[in-house]
Amino acid sequence: MDVVQLMESLAEQGVTVSFKADAERMSDGTKPWTFVASGTPFRDDLLVRTDAVSLEACLKVCLPQLRELGVVIPD
Template identity: 80%
Template sequence: MDVARVMESLAEQGVTVLFKVDAERMREAKRPWTFVASGAPFRDDLLVRTDAVSLEACLKVCLPRLREFGLVILD
């Protein structure tokens, strides 16, 4: 999956996307990756967020939720 393409397709639809990896959580063997999506397509300041063990795990959780909002995700 081309993560940059996914993020660009979401941005073109008005979604702001943030990926983060936390060094402290990684050292503690906790879920170091965070994915947050917010923006115009969501109502009432809703956002889609997850913490996971990998970037891929974040996408596996969040992309289906984003599609439920009617977003088109190119992967």
């Protein structure tokens, strides 16, 4: 998946997206990647968030949640 295309598509739909790789958690061997999505399409300040072992694992968890909320995810 093209992450830049994904983030641009989400932003165009009013979703703010952050990816983070945490050096401390990486050196500890714990889930160093964080994905957070928030914004206009969601009610009540809802966040879609996960911590995972890889960027791909973050997407595997969060993209289905975003789809359920009505966000269009590009192929």
